[in-house]
Amino acid sequence: MGDILTVGVVGAGTMGAGIAHVFARAGYPLLLCDVEQRFLDRALGQIRTNLGREAAKGKIPESDIEPTLGRITGTVDREALAGVGFAIEVAPERFDVKADIFRALDRMLPADAILATNTSSISITKLAALTHRADKVIGMHFFNPVPVMALVEVVRGLATSDATFEAVRGLAVKLGKTPVEVNDAPGFVSNRVLMPLINEAAFAVMEGVAKPEAVDQVFKLGMAHPMGPLTLADFIGLDVCVDILRVLQEGIGDPKYRPCPLLVRMVDAGWLGRKSGRGFYVYEE
Secondary structure, eight states, rough: OOOOOEEEEOOOOOHHHHHHHHHTTTTTEEEOOOOHHHHHHHHHHHHHHHHHHHHHHSSHHHHHHHHHHEEEEESSSGGGGOOOSSSEOOOOSSHHHHHHHHHHHHHHHHHOEEEEESSSSHHHHHTTTTOOOOGGEEEEEEETTTTOOOOOEEETTTTTOOHHHHHHHHHHHHHHHHHHHHHETTTTTTTHHHHHHHHHHHHHTTOOOOOOHHHHHHIIIOOOOSSSSHHHHHOHHHHHHHHHHHHHHHHHHOOGGGHHHHHHHHHHHTTOGGGGGSSSBBOOO
């Protein structure tokens, strides 16, 4: 397995844009792929804004902004990724969507290319089994906002080789991140522990134990959390929280992971958190 020289990022949402940002900032030329040009335009605008913030804070020289953006090529043609040495899928947290991307990338990519997923809960082993390169499939779970957060969960599937793990661990370090090794299990470490906390906080609100502000204040002041669990849920997206809880419930088979009915109702109402303008809190543009 040679050096990773060219990168493909499939999915230009918030996480995909953040991942493209850190790869480009670290000097990697990359292709950023999505199904519509408008998603790419939005992502490139977001990356430009965030690079500008980094420059304003003195984290990067202002002269680095244009060369960094110049390393990113947007494309709506997935076939353009055929020559990359490393691809990471950053699609919505739905197995069928990820499965389609994995099958396509496995068909296109060179035989020695690594195929990673930014999934926060779906089985690496199950995705790897869809490919002819299960030893080269791995989880690389970044955290939002990607340019700021130091952690990357590097998740081994059942068949992931040591060479693949070491290559991706080294890649995370080159991106300025701290890789933590985790084995494949529903929710890995981060969401297996975090989502029951968010879920129980939602139950506390639903059952009238406390208002959202009070729940969050307990965690900020009593547990020194930088934000409370319900503010964090709004930041993640309540739909994403429900999806992950369902993966945990199905994958572990324990009813304690059942999504709080209040969370499900809020998602049904379109109250998804910060991105929709309303969740546990109301957000003004």
